[in-house]
Amino acid sequence: MGPRDDDEEPSMKYLLLIYMDEAQARAAAAAKPDENKMMPAYTAYTEALKQAGVLLGGERLQFSSNATTVRVANGKNQVLNGPYAETKEQLGGFYMIDVPDLDSALAWAARCPGASHGIMEVRPVWPMVP
């Protein structure tokens, strides 16, 4: 058996979803800038993702009270105030990364500040054939 073709590392896209308790997040956001330890932590994390060359994108989201849901039923638009589901934990932000496998995605998710003050969900992206 010849050596395996390992030079081309597999590449997979994962969405890291940050779910957090919004009451806590609001309290943190209301704190004075120099008391808010969360922002510098996220900045450092984002920088680390960039340095590793795995960051594809990411954003912080406004609170779910600013969310609006839309659906079309029987040809009529239904627009409702609020998020899709009224749960204590809400989606607060996301990162899209490109890494070789689930273990590296999980390792990055664990490093995210959101893993300590909330819950990270790691979802592989459905690859689209061009």
Added chain:
Amino acid sequence: MTSDLPGPDGARAATEVVARASYGKLVAYLSARTRNVAAAEDALAEAFAAALTDWPRKGIPGKPEAWLLAVARRKEIDAGRRRHTGDAATAELRQIADELAAAAAAPADIPDERLALMFACAHPAIDPAIRAPLILQTILGFDAATIASAFLVAPTTMGQRLVRAKQKISTAGIPFRLPERTDMTERLEAVLDAVYAIYTEGWTDPAGTEARRRDLAEEGIWLGRLMAALLPNEPEALGLLALMLYAEARRGARRNERGEYVPLAEQDTAKWNPGLIAEAEAVLHRSGALGQPGRYQIEAAIQSAHVVRRRAGRSDWAAIERLYDLLWALTRSPVVAINRAVAIAETRGPSAGLLALDSLAADTRLKEYQPYWAARAELLNRSGASDDADRAYEIAIGLEQDPVVRDFLQRRRASARVT
């Protein structure tokens, strides 16, 4: 080529031998890069079918594994052609063709990636309940129906769960490699737990009447030996192998001539298998030298302290109590606590043992746990509380599903009433 051409039976026997030794190795190698376990299994199934028609006519090839791998690769290419059309697949096909050529040309051994496959099967992203079945299927080639009957699950349900788990390995991008050093202990524990689950499924048929279950015990030990061989410096891998070998050594002693259940403390030590015990002691000794105690090593050490009865006439109960203390600190498992109470009854008398059991009464899980009530009944009986013992025996009997153990508890209850 072998000199004499085998008949169909010879070829079948030969493929079975190769299948047993190589199946998991080939699945692991075929799927390690693509992470597509199902495709590897399909291709390999076709390769084994081809071997059954080819080998009787042409003789068993000198390198049966390489032959099977080359054929399986070709089947994968065919399947790839059916799946993809156009240029998108060309690069992939060329890569596979190159590997096929390399496989045919190179005489070296196929790299063993079974360990990587086992870590993928027992990955934390895989449902714990399906890890052992997944290992049985991918490493040992068991079909879903056989696994289903061993784990008391409907065959279609088991089939669907296995398909879903394999899909998740591929879709979620679960890697085929050894975990990082920092994750090793935890991840290895999941693999060892799955192997032990396979063994205990086989062990829970004390009557030894179900060949399928007895086979599972053998397969568990086979996997344990594989783990110990591939990870010789992981003390818990050695600990698990030792534990299974000790248990296996006592298999024949669990029944008397009348087919009745015999508890460990009353087993005829002459019926214990000395070869397996010697092997277990040697493996446990090696794990101890690595200086990192863990759950499986402690459980094996407890078995070792029971085995002392062969020479000393009595188990080393003081050591057993200490070991259960360690195990309790590590696992906080109520099952461990029950065994610890039984050991305390041996070292400090039945009332001390009962006191230890009483401290567990708040755990509601134990209300439906036969060994808790059986242990309670024994200790109550020994301390002279025969009415309470009788009631505890009754509950234990009602909770037991194995008729042979039920008979044993009924005999115990009857003899407790007489005294």
